[in-house]
Amino acid sequence: AQKITQTQPGMFVQEKEAVTLDCTYDTSDPSYGLFWYKQPSSGEMIFLIYQGSYDQQNATEGRYSLNFQKARKSANLVISASQLGDSAMYFCAMRDPGSGAGSYQLTFGKGTKLSVIP
Amino acid sequence: GAVVSQHPSRVICKSGTSVKIECRSLDFQATTMFWYRQFPKQSLMLMATSNEGSKATYEQGVEKDKFLINHASLTLSTLTVTSAHPEDSSFYICSAHVGNEKLFFGSGTQLSVL
Numbered sequence: 001a002q003k004i005t006q007t008q009p010g011m012f013v014q015e016k017e018a019v020t021l022d023c024t025y026d027t028s029d030p031s032y033g034l035f036w037y038k039q040p041s042s043g044e045m046i047f048l049i050y051q052g053s054y055d056q057q058n059a060t061e062g063r064y065s066l067n068f069q070k071a072r073k074s075a076n077l078v079i080s081a082s083q084l085g086d087s088a089m090y091f092c093a094m095r096d097p098g099s100g101a102g103s104y105q106l107t108f109g110k111g112t113k114l115s116v117i118p
Numbered sequence: 119g120a121v122v123s124q125h126p127s128r129v130i131c132k133s134g135t136s137v138k139i140e141c142r143s144l145d146f147q148a149t150t151m152f153w154y155r156q157f158p159k160q161s162l163m164l165m166a167t168s169n170e171g172s173k174a175t176y177e178q179g180v181e182k183d184k185f186l187i188n189h190a191s192l193t194l195s196t197l198t199v200t201s202a203h204p205e206d207s208s209f210y211i212c213s214a215h216v217g218n219e220k221l222f223f224g225s226g227t228q229l230s231v232l
Contacts, residue, residue, distance in 0.1 A: 035221065043209055045162075045223035091161065095221070104215040105152050108161040 003027075004092050006109035013082045014117050020067070021077040021112045023092030033095040034075040035106065036066065040088040048090075051075055079114075087116045121145060122214050124224025131202055132232055139197045139227045141168075141212030147192035148214035153185075156209040156226075168195040168212075202231040 003026040013019035025034065036048040051059045051066045059066045067076040079086060090113075093106040121144040131137050141151055149170045154162040166187055167175040174187035184206075186198040199206055211226040 037223070043211070043226040043228065045211060045213070045226070047220065047222060050220070104150060104221060105164050105167060106162075106213075106221060107164075110161045 004094055004107055004109035006092055006112050008112045009110070010113045010115070012115050012117055013079075013086075015084060016081055018078060018080045019082055019114065021079070021090050021092075021114065023075045023077065023109060025073050025075060025092075025094050027073075027094065027096050029096050034066070034068070035093040035095065036064070036075075036077045037091045037093065038086075038088045039091060039111070045091070049077065082116045084116050084118060087114060089113050122148075122212065122222045122224045124212055124227060126227060127225055128228045128230075130230045130232065133203055134201055136198055136200045137202055137229060139199075139210055139212075139229075141195045141197070141214070141224050143193045143214045146214075146216055148195075149192060150215065151189065151195040152213045153187065153195075153197050154211050154213065156211065158209075162211065165197075165210075168197075170195075199229065202229070204231045207231045 005024045032053045034051045038046040038048055049059050049061045049064045049066050051068045058068050063080045065078045089111045091111045092109040095106055123142045123144050125140045129137055151168040153165045155165050156162045164177050165180045168187045168189040170189045170192055176182045184200055189195040207230050209226050209228050212224045213221050215221045
């Protein structure tokens, strides 16, 4: 069974500073994908970044980067130059093709609530 | 980019009534869509996988007769909460994938059953 762990229920960061949100995962399948989503208070899930297990380089998308350490099974999200609009819940999720027919279903971590302080 | 539209965004209903939630892929075809449920301050939990032209696959513990899923076309999946009760009050959200790397979500539906 696959598992996603986000150990930080809440994080605070000063505006314009960088912040790292932790995520560790557990899977026995060598092929998997890792996602980060942002969920503001409105409830929508906003796709931020994706990392495939065979990707050689860490994924980056604008101010978002994923610190992928495969041996440690960690996929931390780094947000640079934090903005007030970054305040939201952040979920790490994994797609495990080994899960069978529903290979595009995601397993989510419990989330981290990020608060950006002006 | 790919967009998933979900409607309604909020619904309040009386106990015992049924509520239908729609999930549409606007600029792509989705043979598979996913329905999740999220309780306050908790993570998303997969309820079922909606397959175009065939029966949905439900996760363990999810009542298929209570949460009816229909995926009649490549762009539309519906979730009907039948005979809703207050304990069904939750945030329901759908998703669809584009290739291997992009999984997009609808905007979610907040269901409140009185």
